[in-house]
Amino acid sequence: xxxxxxxxxxxxxxxxxxxxxxxxxxxxxxxxxxxxxxxxxxxxxxxxxxxxxxxxxxxxxxxxxxxxxxxxxxxxxxxxxxxxxxxxxxxxxxxxxxxxxxxxxxxxxxxxxxxxxxxxxxxxxxxxxxxxxxxxxxxxxxxxxxxxxxxxxxxxxxxxxxxxxxxxxxxxxxxxxxxxxxxxxxxxxxxxxxxxxxxxxxxxxxxxxxxxxxxxxxxxxxxxxxxxxxxxxxxxxxxxxxxxxxxxxxxxxxxxxxxxxxxxxxxxxxxxxxxxxxxxxxxxxxxxxxxxxxxxxxxxxxxxxxxxxxxxxxxxxxxxxxxxxxxxxxxxxxxxxxxxxxxxxxxxxxxxxxxxxxxxxxxxxxxxxxxxxxxxxxxxxxxxxxxxxxxxxxxxxxxxxxxxxxxxxxxxxxxxxxxxxxxxxxxxxxxxxxxxxxxxxxxxxxxxxxxxxxxxxxxxxxxxxxxxxxxxxxx
Amino acid sequence: xxxxxxxxxxxxxxxxxxxxxxxxxxxxxxxxxxxxxxxxxxxxxxxxxxxxxxxxxxxxxxxxxxxxxxxxxxxxxxxxxxxxxxxxxxxxxxxxxxxxxxxxxxxxxxxxxxxxxxxxxxxxxxxxxxxxxxxxxxxxxxxxxxxxxxxxxxxxxxxxxxxxxxxxxxxxxxxxxxxxxxxxxxxxxxxxxxxxxxxxxxxxxxxxxxxxxxxxxxxxxxxxxxxxxxxxxxxxxxxxxxxxxxxxxxxxxxxxxxxxxxxxxxxxxxxxxxxxxxxxxxxxxxxxxxxxxxxxxxxxxxxxxxxxxxxxxxxxxxxxxxxxxxxxxxxxxxxxxxxxxxxxxxxxxxxxxxxxxxxxxxxxxxxxxxxxxxxxxxxxxxxxxxxxxxxxxxxxxxxxxxxxxxxxxxxxxxxxxxxxxxxxxxxxxxxxxxxxxxxxxxxxxxxxxxxxxxxxxxxxxxxxxxxxxxxxxxx
Numbered sequence: 009x010x011x012x013x014x015x016x017x018x019x020x021x022x023x024x025x026x027x028x029x030x031x032x033x034x035x036x037x038x039x040x041x042x043x044x045x046x047x048x049x050x051x052x053x054x055x056x057x058x059x060x061x062x063x064x065x066x067x068x069x070x071x072x073x074x075x076x077x078x079x080x081x082x083x084x085x086x087x088x089x090x091x092x093x094x095x096x097x098x099x100x101x102x103x104x105x106x107x108x109x110x111x112x113x114x115x116x117x118x119x120x121x122x123x124x125x126x127x128x129x130x131x132x133x134x135x136x137x138x139x140x141x142x143x144x145x146x147x148x149x150x151x152x153x154x155x156x157x158x159x160x161x162x163x164x165x166x167x168x169x170x171x172x173x174x175x176x177x178x179x180x181x182x183x184x185x186x187x188x189x190x191x192x193x194x195x196x197x198x199x200x201x202x203x204x205x206x207x208x209x210x211x212x213x214x215x216x217x218x219x220x221x222x223x224x225x226x227x228x229x230x231x232x233x234x235x236x237x238x239x240x241x242x243x244x245x246x247x248x249x250x251x252x253x254x255x256x257x258x259x260x261x262x263x264x265x266x267x268x269x270x271x272x273x274x275x276x277x278x279x280x281x282x283x284x285x286x287x288x289x290x291x292x293x294x295x296x297x298x299x300x301x302x303x304x305x306x307x308x309x310x311x312x313x314x315x316x317x318x319x320x321x322x323x324x325x326x327x328x329x330x331x332x333x334x335x336x337x338x339x340x341x342x343x344x345x346x347x348x349x350x351x352x353x354x355x356x357x358x359x360x361x362x363x364x365x366x367x368x369x370x371x372x373x374x375x376x377x378x379x380x381x382x383x384x385x386x387x388x389x390x391x392x393x394x395x396x397x398x399x400x401x402x403x404x405x406x407x408x409x410x411x412x413x414x415x416x417x418x419x420x421x422x423x424x425x426x427x428x429x430x431x432x433x434x435x436x437x438x439x440x441x442x443x444x445x446x447x448x449x450x451x452x453x454x455x456x457x458x459x460x461x462x463x464x465x466x467x468x469x470x471x472x473x474x475x476x477x478x479x480x481x482x483x
Numbered sequence: 484x485x486x487x488x489x490x491x492x493x494x495x496x497x498x499x500x501x502x503x504x505x506x507x508x509x510x511x512x513x514x515x516x517x518x519x520x521x522x523x524x525x526x527x528x529x530x531x532x533x534x535x536x537x538x539x540x541x542x543x544x545x546x547x548x549x550x551x552x553x554x555x556x557x558x559x560x561x562x563x564x565x566x567x568x569x570x571x572x573x574x575x576x577x578x579x580x581x582x583x584x585x586x587x588x589x590x591x592x593x594x595x596x597x598x599x600x601x602x603x604x605x606x607x608x609x610x611x612x613x614x615x616x617x618x619x620x621x622x623x624x625x626x627x628x629x630x631x632x633x634x635x636x637x638x639x640x641x642x643x644x645x646x647x648x649x650x651x652x653x654x655x656x657x658x659x660x661x662x663x664x665x666x667x668x669x670x671x672x673x674x675x676x677x678x679x680x681x682x683x684x685x686x687x688x689x690x691x692x693x694x695x696x697x698x699x700x701x702x703x704x705x706x707x708x709x710x711x712x713x714x715x716x717x718x719x720x721x722x723x724x725x726x727x728x729x730x731x732x733x734x735x736x737x738x739x740x741x742x743x744x745x746x747x748x749x750x751x752x753x754x755x756x757x758x759x760x761x762x763x764x765x766x767x768x769x770x771x772x773x774x775x776x777x778x779x780x781x782x783x784x785x786x787x788x789x790x791x792x793x794x795x796x797x798x799x800x801x802x803x804x805x806x807x808x809x810x811x812x813x814x815x816x817x818x819x820x821x822x823x824x825x826x827x828x829x830x831x832x833x834x835x836x837x838x839x840x841x842x843x844x845x846x847x848x849x850x851x852x853x854x855x856x857x858x859x860x861x862x863x864x865x866x867x868x869x870x871x872x873x874x875x876x877x878x879x880x881x882x883x884x885x886x887x888x889x890x891x892x893x894x895x896x897x898x899x900x901x902x903x904x905x906x907x908x909x910x911x912x913x914x915x916x917x918x919x920x921x922x923x924x925x926x927x928x929x930x931x932x933x934x935x936x937x938x939x940x941x942x943x944x945x946x947x948x949x950x951x952x953x954x955x956x957x958x
């Protein structure tokens with residue numbers, strides 16, 4: 009995170025419920041150093057040190073050290089610290105940042121100071137951008153479709169760009185076998201290899217390796233060292249080190265630790281073991297990442313992955329321990345559906361509640377527009393999923409119900425129904441398909457199994473998602 | 484054919500081997516100079532009279548005046564000197580109108596008239612453009628790839644345009660079953676249906692119907708009335724009338740008569756029968772075409788198809804009889820390979836020699852770059868083939884040997900060879916593939932069987948062909 013002044017990992021330490029906020033001098037120095045115009049240590053001494061307040065991050069917001077009797081309402085706070093020259097107040101200070109927060113024993117000046125320097129400027133605010141290694145800032149939230157093997161099925165990189173999709177996800181494991189790490193490295197990274205100028209996240213390959221390990225490697229395929237499996241008759245050991253080094257060779261903008269996937273059917277003992285190993289590997293990954301990026305002028309983001317399955321306590325532990333190791337963001341790992349088959353919001357909430365606001369929250373492999381929407385409303389930022397592209401290849405196109413709506417329905421091209429239908433797939437869509445071809449023609453292409461149909465539908469669905477994310481940035 | 488002035492190179496095409504056309508060229512240059520003013524009879528008197536030439540139109544080209552050249556005076560021609568402004572030349576006075584006519588001892592006025600109106604402005608020249616119904620003039624020669632079912636496999640119409648491909652061929656028979664004539668008609672034609680603004684030729688479906696008839700209809704499936712066959716359990720009778728009316732409904736720029744395909748293994752009797760039926764159907768088609776386009780402000784071109792297999796006499800007869808019926812062009816029908824498997828130039832030559840120069844000569848289903856090149860050199864104009872697109876889908880990309888060459892080789896993407904090859908497929912190509920992706924990446928896409936590979940390769944091969952045709956326009 010390009011947070012000027014106080015660095016997120018440092019601030020993340022404040023996320024503990026009982027943490028007493030006493031290190032203000034350090035914070036002040038950091039601020040001063042960076043800002044140049046920040047409050048002097050003397051100001052801080054007089055204003056902030058006496059406060060001796062306790063802060064709880066999460067749902068609860070701020071709490072006084074003493075009683076809850078004196079309340080400053082969020083909408084009052086919003087007025088006091090502004091105008092902040094050059095900084096847009098609403099983006100820095102939103103009602104949800106102050107949800108239920110209560111302050112006491114603060115002088116106005118101290119309060120303003122804290123708000124301005126600690127909360128408004130950076131630490132407590134959520135990330136607003138996903139910044140690529142080349143410095144492009146992509147507004148959040150973002151959805152990155154899956155280009156598993158360095159190609160987004162049916163499209164080329166110009167197509168992706170034209171759908172206004174800002175980034176893609178590639179899969180380390182798949183690329184490791186084809187075309188191979190050395191090939192991509194020789195090109196200077198995955199972006200140059202596939203001639204894609206947007207953002208790229210590489211996943212660790214953990215999910216795929218785990219599936220393969222289970223089917224190919226047998227029962228005891230996962231050890232603390234890594235994942236053992238056989239492919240093409242060869243024994244393979246896939247480790248945190250291999251995963252991180254592969255991803256670093258890809259020169260992607262965000263890389264993901266290797267985690268031990270918790271099977272949704274795991275019992276508590278099994279889930280605990282997966283969390284233990286996930287944390288062990290996360291720590292390894294962090295070390296390997298640090299060691300290998302020391303000389304980099306700019307590092308990619310490093311994402312930790314929270315496991316723990318359906319067990320709230322495990323999700324919480326895993327989240328907190330990952331925060332202690334220190335990452336740029338956390339991913340919602342494992343299977344995001346509960347045993348009843350509906351989206352597991354509870355786990356998502358636990359992760360969010362135990363993660364510093366400055367972290368990216370990444371819904372790995374998520375998902376459906378409604379799931380993304382609800383996660384964005386709970387402050388999640390990044391999503392990837394095969395859904396829009398796979399749906400497109402299986403005749404399912406997303407059509408919003410009106411120009412401004414987030415609601416949508418599926419449009420299924422059907423020649424017998426859309427025989428003479430000259431309308432575009434959606435009149436609320438500006439994609440290449442909707443601007444150029446009729447429902448009748450698309451249905452014809454699907455009926456004759458012409459691959460152009462798959463490409464056009466994929467373009468449409470990706471444009472639906474990029475527009476969804478644009479809308480969600482203003483929700 | 485807006486040939487205002489004279490283009491010496493194409494005039495030369497009319498010269499027989501013995502004709503000396505130095506003077507003609509001078510006249511042409513003079514004419515060019517006075518272009519826009521309109522030569523007065525006096526000018527022409529001084530320029531043209533001294534030429535004292537005789538002209539024989541048709542097979543023989545031009546000849547010096549001889550004793551046998553005394554028949555028709557120019558002012559006795561069916562088109563005596565008329566102002567041709569605003570009247571489409573080829574329709575007004577075409578080479579067949581002059582067939583075998585011989586001029587000699589012209590009066591000044593007659594000579595002026597002939598030279599200016601009949602020869603220099605347009606009549607005896609080969610077609611230079613393929614003109615669409617909307618008036619777009621596409622320079623000849625042209626290659627139209629096969630978009631059999633109203634889609635060029637793996638591409639959409641924007642892709643086709645970007646390859647600088649000026650037109651496509653669609654298949655009446657395939658489209659008749661899917662999406663059906665009524666659907667396309669309701670859209671106002673095939674171009675609107677597939678949102679393609681270039682040229683379109685529709686073929687008669689005869690070749691496909693014939694193949695189907697043979698496999699599905701049994702031995703006696705072809706009668707003088709049409710082709711009988713069964714498909715989906717239904718008995719179908721496909722006739723010249725159905726073919727022409729379907730094509731007219733498609734609003735294509737050139738439509739093709741239904742012909743009776745001569746099997747390359749036919750003996751003389753069988754081949755004769757196929758020619759007889761081809762001529763019978765061609766006459767029917769012409770009548771149906773005339774009757775159904777009476778009210779059209781502008782008609783599509785109507786193409787006759789020459790059958791006759793490997794029998795020179797049959798090819799000649801068929802050609803001449805078709806010319807007698809009257810078409811805008813003739814197609815090289817049947818199988819263009821001889822029994823030895825090499826291209827049958829002999830038949831192509833017979834067709835050309837017996838066809839008026841103003842006719843389009845169309846190598847149906849042809850073909851390979853070298854075959855197209857040699858046919859263009861023998862004054863053939865139009866080509867279509869599945870070769871470049873099918874080759875692309877089967878890993879064969881065309882790469883010219885240097886920037887200006889017509890020679891080419893096949894490039895076969897192969898990961899094991901092109902593993903680290905950062906070069907484009909061809910450095911002499913400006914296509915989307917060559918401008919954006921490496922050999923390594925394309926080989927990767929082919930290896931993982933990603934359909935984007937097929938699209939990119941198709942784009943490349945089509946660009947190769949459009950560039951080939953551009954080069955051939957200057958050969």
